[in-house]
Amino acid sequence: AQTVTQSQPEMSVQEAETVTLSCTYDTSENNYYLFWYKQPPSRQMILVIRQEAYKQQNATENRFSVNFQKAAKSFSLKISDSQLGDTAMYFCAFMGTSGTYKYIFGTGTRLKVLA
Amino acid sequence: AAGVIQSPRHLIKEKRETATLKCYPIPRHDTVYWYQQGPGQDPQFLISFYEKMQSDKGSIPDRFSAQQFSDYHSELNMSSLELGDSALYFCASSLAGLYEQYFGPGTRLTVT
Numbered sequence: 001a002q003t004v005t006q007s008q009p010e011m012s013v014q015e016a017e018t019v020t021l022s023c024t025y026d027t028s029e030n031n032y033y034l035f036w037y038k039q040p041p042s043r044q045m046i047l048v049i050r051q052e053a054y055k056q057q058n059a060t061e062n063r064f065s066v067n068f069q070k071a072a073k074s075f076s077l078k079i080s081d082s083q084l085g086d087t088a089m090y091f092c093a094f095m096g097t098s099g100t101y102k103y104i105f106g107t108g109t110r111l112k113v114l115a
Numbered sequence: 116a117a118g119v120i121q122s123p124r125h126l127i128k129e130k131r132e133t134a135t136l137k138c139y140p141i142p143r144h145d146t147v148y149w150y151q152q153g154p155g156q157d158p159q160f161l162i163s164f165y166e167k168m169q170s171d172k173g174s175i176p177d178r179f180s181a182q183q184f185s186d187y188h189s190e191l192n193m194s195s196l197e198l199g200d201s202a203l204y205f206c207a208s209s210l211a212g213l214y215e216q217y218f219g220p221g222t223r224l225t226v227t
Contacts, residue, residue, distance in 0.1 A: 100171035
């Protein structure tokens with residue numbers, strides 16, 4: 001069974017600084033997708049960035065980028081130039097492709113951006 | 116662009132009552148997923164439907180049932196509610212063959 005682990009329950013970063021959130025996963029599948037979701041106090045699940053396992057290139061979306069290490073099964077999220085609006089819970093999610101496409105989430109990292 | 120619609124947004128029920136949560140997927144999306152997020156927890160997969168047929172089942176209690184209708188909307192029926200059922204229930208939709216799920220705003224269920 002696939003598992004997703006986020007080992008940092010809480011993190012804080014100064015405004016305009018850079019922070020990296022960690023995520024590791026376990027799977028026997030070769031093709032899969034990984035996601036980072038942001039959940040602000042409104043509790044809405046907002047997609048931040050996605051990575052397809054068969055793509056070597058790390059995904060980037062504006063201030064957000066990932067460091068995808070397939071062999072190490074690691075998928076970290078880097079937030080550059082942190083903004084107060086980045087304060088939220090961040091979930092790493094895995095989706096396999098060999099069965100149905102349910103998401104498996106990590107336990108989340110609560111990020112606080114300090115002014 | 117149209118998003119996933121969930122109703123109601125908030126629901127308060129007493130123990131042993133029944134609740135029905137509704138989900139309206141993005142137009143043309145044929146797959147619906149239900150997730151349960153307890154307080155301070157990550158979302159847990161409950162059940163999914165593709166083309167009105169159940170496609171996968173997670174840790175969904177037997178007291179819960181769900182279905183997807185001909186217009187692709189889905190309903191999650193919850194009976195004999197327990198205090199532990201208090202949670203945020205998300206619905207997500209996708210188009211078969213595409214990996215990205217689009218989440219609704221959630222229904223916050225409180226059981227007293």
